[in-house]
Amino acid sequence: MKSFTDKVRLNNGVLMPRHGFGAYKLVDENELHRSLEAAALAGYRLFDTAQFYHNEKYIGDFFRSSNLNREDYFITTKVWNTEQGYDKTLKAFENSLKRLKVDYIDLYLVHWPKIEPFFETWKALERLYDKGLIRAIGVSNFEAHHLDRLMTKANVLPAVDQLETHPYFPNHLLHRYLEELGIVHQAWSPLGRGVALKEPALKKIGKKYGKTPAQVILRWHVQNDISIIPKSEKPERIRENAEIYDFELSREEMLIIQKLNRGERVSHAPDVVYVRTEPEEF
Numbered sequence: 569m570k571s572f573t574d575k576v577r578l579n580n581g582v583l584m585p586r587h588g589f590g591a592y593k594l595v596d597e598n599e600l601h602r603s604l605e606a607a608a609l610a611g612y613r614l615f616d617t618a619q620f621y622h623n624e625k626y627i628g629d630f631f632r633s634s635n636l637n638r639e640d641y642f643i644t645t646k647v648w649n650t651e652q653g654y655d656k657t658l659k660a661f662e663n664s665l666k667r668l669k670v671d672y673i674d675l676y677l678v679h680w681p682k683i684e685p686f687f688e689t690w691k692a693l694e695r696l697y698d699k700g701l702i703r704a705i706g707v708s709n710f711e712a713h714h715l716d717r718l719m720t721k722a723n724v725l726p727a728v729d730q731l732e733t734h735p736y737f738p739n740h741l742l743h744r745y746l747e748e749l750g751i752v753h754q755a756w757s758p759l760g761r762g763v764a765l766k767e768p769a770l771k772k773i774g775k776k777y778g779k780t781p782a783q784v785i786l787r788w789h790v791q792n793d794i795s796i797i798p799k800s801e802k803p804e805r806i807r808e809n810a811e812i813y814d815f816e817l818s819r820e821e822m823l824i825i826q827k828l829n830r831g832e833r834v835s836h837a838p839d840v841v842y843v844r845t846e847p848e849e850f
């Protein structure tokens with residue numbers, strides 16, 4: 569039986585909590601502090617941020633003041649599109665480290681694939697990884713052709729690919745490709761930013777187990793062997809999102825959710841970013 573504290577072994581042996589907390593759009597210092605407090609108390613140990621989220625400093629302040637030891641929590645952050653390139657990435661990383669007030673990052677990701685620079689950014693991640701400043705390196709929003717291109721020159725295979733994944737956009741094919749490559753699939757917007765929560769099918773399944781549609785969706789991800797980082801600013805929802813390990817969806821229920829696939833994203837297709845030059849607005 570799966571549990572909330574389970575860790576997945578990445579392709580370099582590092583253990584990563586499978587179920588984490590997403591911090592996008594949490595920019596108010598007090599609200600973020602309250603959410604992080606609720607998450608830490610509920611047992612979340614993976615915290616996902618990014619240079620782009622403008623909250624690394626507050627997250628760093630929170631952990632400084634918490635009683636968690638550095639090895640007890642796992643921090644993911646990401647290099648933003650405008651900071652890609654060898655030297656710029658090294659600098660962006662140093663700034664993230666300072667804002668987060670830590671000596672190392674657990675998982676550092678290339679936030680989006682960019683056609684140029686492409687290899688230089690990854691080389692910078694490899695250098696930081698070799699120096700022991702990052703425990704695992706990975707990518708985000710990389711589709712099969714971006715991964716194939718990366719692998720023509722990479723010395724280190726990405727450990728994780730963080731991708732938009734929810735019932736309306738389950739990303740099944742890419743999931744299978746990542747499985748073949750031994751790269752962990754981590755779902756961003758695992759709740760589809762809330763858009764799928766009104767689905768009658770999810771409500772019906774939830775009713776059977778005394779669970780909410782959000783819990784049903786998160787459970788579906790976990791049964792699909794996908795790592796999840798749901799975001800909420802509300803303590804009661806943060807706890808709710810963790811309470812998904814005391815029921816199991818049947819094969820039929822998994823299929824019903826699978827059939828909700830509409831091929832509908834809540835954000836950009838990676839190739840829109842890949843081919844675009846500056847400036848960028850998100």
Ligand SMILES: NC(=O)c1ccc[n+]([C@@H]2O[C@H](COP(=O)([O-])OP(=O)(O)OC[C@H]3O[C@@H](n4cnc5c(N)ncnc54)[C@H](OP(=O)(O)O)[C@@H]3O)[C@@H](O)[C@H]2O)c1
Nearest residue numbers: 590591592616708756757758759760761782798799800801
């Ligand atoms: N790599 C990337 O490009 C990328 C892109 C986007 C996101 N991410 C990461 O993935 C994380 C999660 O994605 P996301 O924040 O876009 O979306 P999400 O987790 O799918 O959904 C968040 C939305 O759902 C609501 N919600 C959360 N739990 C709920 C519940 N139990 N019942 C009802 N509503 C609930 C939240 O509202 P309240 O806050 O009001 O509860 C919020 O509006 C982000 O925080 C970020 O860390 C990465």
